[in-house]
Amino acid sequence: MHDLLTDHARTRPVPSEDNPDNREPDARDQALARLLGFYTAVVGAAHDHLRALSGDTLPEVFVDPQQALSWLEAEYDNLITAVHTAHTTGDTTTAIRLPAILGEYLNRSRRFEDAITVYTRAQETAHRTGDTHREAGAWNNLGSALREVRRFDEAIDAHSRARQTFHQVGDAHSEAQAWNNLGLALARTGRRQKAHEAFGRAVQGFGDTHDAHSLATALKNWSELQQRRPWWQFWRR
Structure with missing residues (x-):
């Protein structure tokens, strides 16, 4: 599988207006599409297991989060290669979605450099295809990894x-998430006043969208900043 991904990325340039690729898909193209679709579906199931709350109905692909983690670890190199291949060959669904649903595992395993790389690929693909909303999501994920x-x-x-784009497309909840993340980054640089403003906007946004859990998190961040906690205590949040 890994050889299929890397060979296809090397031999099939991304279609463009200057160099349109109008050939019929051959068997290798079809096999690659199935492989990328498989990886995206299974990573989605793993993501659901890793983020599950008590009582959630979960995909039967895995029996528990530990099995999902073991599969992600075993397939990790192939998954990262799949993102690069999808970006290069123009599979926009995989290039944008796969990094997003890999995020929980990338955070848990602290693979932040790889996270930066795949989130950048997602942002580039979304920008190229005019998918403004998903581009904003990729920017937000990228910011968290950079932080x-x-x-x-x-x-x-x-x-x-991210927060500017979410505002433009009218996604108030995601805009609030971006404001909260912006506040964390600002707090870690000691820019307390700007961080205070960002957390305040996050609190307002989560309140307006009735997300009690995220509202509590933003209020905690805001309160701790007002208590003048040292900036380094915002290191992992």
Whole structure:
């Protein structure tokens, strides 16, 4: 499988207006499409297991979160290659969705450099295809990964792009998430006043969209900032 992914990425350039690819898909193309679809579906099931709450109905692909984690670890190299292949060959669904649903595992395993790479691929693909909403999501994910490796100015830029775009498309809940993430990045650079404003906007947004859990998190961040906690205590949040 890994050889199929890497060979296809090398030999099949992404279609473009300057160089349209009008040939009929051959057997190798079809096999690649099935493989990418398989990976996206199974990673989606793993993501559901890793984020499940008590009582949730879960896909039967895995029996429990530990089995999902074991599969993700075993297939990890192939999954990262799948993102690159999808980006290169123009499979926009996989190139955008697969990084997003890999996020929970990437965070748990602290693979932040790989997260930065695949979120960047998702952002580039969404931008190229005019998928504004998913591009905003990719920017937000990218900002969180950048924050974890202390690239704070880049994280602030990414979260700012995300919250501006979510506002433009009218997604108030996702905009609130971006405001909260922006507040965390600002707090870690000691920019307390701007962080205070960002957390305040997050609190308002979560309140307006009736998300009690996220509202409690944003209120906690806001309160701790008002208590003048040292910026480094916002390191992992």
